[in-house]
Amino acid sequence: MAEYVLHCMAQSGHSYKAALMLELCGADWTPKWVDFFNGETRTEEYRKTVNEMGEVPVLNHNGKLLTQSAVIMDYLFEKFGKFGWENEDQRREVLRWTIFDNQKVSGLIGPLRFMRTLAKTGETEVTKFLDGRSKSALAIMDKHFDGNAFAVGAKPTIADFSLCSYLYYDGELGFDVGAYPNVTTWLARIKSLPGWKHPYDLMPGHPLPDAK
Amino acid sequence: MAEYVLHCMAQSGHSYKAALMLELCGADWTPKWVDFFNGETRTEEYRKTVNEMGEVPVLNHNGKLLTQSAVIMDYLFEKFGKFGWENEDQRREVLRWTIFDNQKVSGLIGPLRFMRTLAKTGETEVTKFLDGRSKSALAIMDKHFDGNAFAVGAKPTIADFSLCSYLYYDGELGFDVGAYPNVTTWLARIKSLPGWKHPYDLMPGHPLPDAK
Incomplete structure (x- = not known):
């Protein structure tokens, strides 16, 4: 085993x-x-x-x-x-982005993708709500990745794995991740890690x- | 200052x-x-x-x-x-409940209370969605507090302060926290801390x- x-x-x-x-x-x-x-x-x-x-x-x-x-x-x-941290400040930065992800990225894009692609609810007031909030979060990420190769510091960490997860289900989200160019480049960066x-x-x- | x-x-x-x-x-x-x-x-x-x-x-x-x-x-x-931890296992337990809170308790009850009491949207498909999910999370907490005085271990921690926060805005949530008896007892327990x-x-x- x-x-x-x-x-x-x-x-x-x-x-x-x-x-x-x-x-x-x-x-x-x-x-x-x-x-x-x-x-x-x-x-x-x-x-x-x-x-x-x-x-x-x-x-x-x-x-x-x-x-x-x-x-x-x-x-x-x-x-x-x-994929962790080198000091306490970095550990807290990783925590910051991981919490942000769980609340506002995965926490919203997860249910949105579920409704659109798995439960197939069609577009509703709820998908509209989740869509709007997801896009606000993606805009914040896109600004962050303008100049930052990864979420925290110069190397990939737990925070990146948290933030990126639902975004690889492209074609299932009901919006175009390509509309966020810095997020797109960052996703490609993670994708190129050996073993991805x-x-x-x-x-x-x-x-x-x-x-x- | x-x-x-x-x-x-x-x-x-x-x-x-x-x-x-x-x-x-x-x-x-x-x-x-x-x-x-x-x-x-x-x-x-x-x-x-x-x-x-x-x-x-x-x-x-x-x-x-x-x-x-x-x-x-x-x-x-x-x-x-x-209000922290004594070892790495406890630190992770605190993290576990804090993430759960940010995603499923504060992360949902926060917007729900905002819509109902501050934006005054009235009852919509979105409040119905948030209400249902909030109550699922509260039921999980209620089960946990059946036998556990606090979220992690025998003393109040960061995890309790995270989970309890929106629940003290009673009368503004649009549902009755009293329907969750163990949650109610636990909220009273935190309320009795000196300086609360x-x-x-x-x-x-x-x-x-x-x-x-």
């Missing part, structure tokens, strides 16, 4: 953050598919034994369970010494079976 | 997290009112000189600017040694002047 087991599924950008970091660290890891679309994360069983927050990803390392992508990546930095893979090549569960 | 200056306003739950921690740490601090409702955080000036993310709170400590409530509280733990104050007694800008 692999040393690290990641409970995840291909469609989850939050899972992708952890999967990408495991891959780029060269970890001995394997994904364990979670049947999110049939409600596995909402069961009593899952909430009792895997994650009380009812979410993916969850990392199992020798029986120790870690949840929240930011926590998993923090743990992996401790283990592998890669698309979420659908890193985690199981794609494509979805046809809806019943 | 006070040692710590917090850019904030009374209506911001995110600001309250930092303000509450400053107060409970006994810091020499003062709030600096931000005219959010007239667009101050959206100006070029604010984004260039105060916070590129266009948000409150921002902490100024001897000219050093820190943004994101989680980052500010992390910094204050370094300075005061209170309501957001409106800790930060300036309340009540709002009448809308023009």
